[in-house]
Amino acid sequence: MIAFRDAVVADADILCELARRTFSDTFGHLYDPGDLAAFLATHTPERWRNELADPAFAIRLAEQDGSAIGYAKLGPPSLPFEPRGASIELRQFYLLAPAQGTGAAQDMMAWVLDTARGRGADNLYLSVFVDNHRARRFYARHGFERIGEYGFMVGNHRDTDDVMRLTL
Template identity: 55%
Template sequence: MITYRDARTIDGPALAAMARRSFTETFGTLYRQSDLAAFLDEAFGANGLPSQLSDPNFAVRLALDDGEIIGFVKMGPVTFPGEWRPDAIELYQFYVLGPWQGTGVAQELMAWSLEHARSHGAKEVILSVYVDNHRARRFYERYGFGEIGRYAFRVGETIDDDRIMRLVL
């Protein structure tokens, strides 16, 4: 049975392992091994995602199947370069493991994300998505996100072409 709850500090190691697995399964073939390893260490190592679980600026919602983390979404302050509204919030990471894609987990996590944004006074949600991640782009577009710019997303020494998308609430 799939359940949902807010992440706790103690979830850090399991969440980092799930995030590494999801990113590698989805994008691992796109990068040299050294670039992938550098990114995974930076994003999901001790100073990355696990450390943000105790940071009040971030909120992380988990999807669990029989206690195993199968998906999550992370929200927080907008960090993209440029001028952003003070009432904007960023959707940083939105990961669902392959076997649970298409089962409603992503929709449940997105519903929580939008409610979280509204309940914290946000008037817009900002995110970036890899230009060739067509499935994710279609998912975000179904919720009304539209492309507003480009972002150079670094994975080790590789620079990916991401699109910045915005949803006005």
């Protein structure tokens, strides 16, 4: 059974480790170890505590048998583009591999959409790695449309991410 709850400041260490693990598991094989280490070093408990304490952010945690297995993070737009109207950004959306295909992603996306609307957003933005075909299909099924691209840095390595928008 997968349970969901709003993350709190006390979850900073858990989210820091989960963010590092999910990114490494999903993309770590693509990068030079030094670039990956530099990127993962930006995920600190202090940064997580600051975001968890900031009312501009909303973070949902997925747990199974008392262990964190995924999370979704909404926050103010940060991508290098001019957002339209009242906007919010899906900053991160990750599940550990064993939780993928369980329906947990659908439940988390329902929370994302409800929360974005509840915060008065007219538009929801996100970025996704161009070669992450599974995630791109998932977002497209939820109505997100590609509106551009930008360079996502992992250490000194530049990836191309698609910027996507959903009109709420």
